[in-house]
Amino acid sequence: MVDLRAGVQQLKDATPDGVLLGSGMLAAALDRLDLIDEYVFLLHPRIAGHGPTLYQSGLLATRRLDLIATRPMANGAVVMHYRRA
Numbered sequence: 001m002v003d004l005r006a007g008v009q010q011l012k013d014a015t016p017d018g019v020l021l022g023s024g025m026l027a028a029a030l031d032r033l034d035l036i037d038e039y040v041f042l043l044h045p046r047i048a049g050h051g052p053t054l055y056q057s058g059l060l061a062t063r064r065l066d067l068i069a070t071r072p073m074a075n076g077a078v079v080m081h082y083r084r085a
Helices: 003-012 026-032
Strands: 038-043 065-072 077-085
Touching: 003 026
Parallel strands: none
Antiparallel strands: 038 077, 065 077
């Protein structure tokens, strides 16, 4: 069985354009292994007031991010693209 770090590194090496994922649990696990280079957040103009957060289980340290680009969408959502500082 391939461990998470090795499997994701193989996927990143085989996919030069990047890998996009949308799972909070997987994102937290990959972040802890220092395998996330960039983040793309989609902010919706709605406050749910409940539900899971991106890193509900927390991280070991704060992550500094540099904004690369933003793009407003017709429905009022905003796409925000960040790179790890």
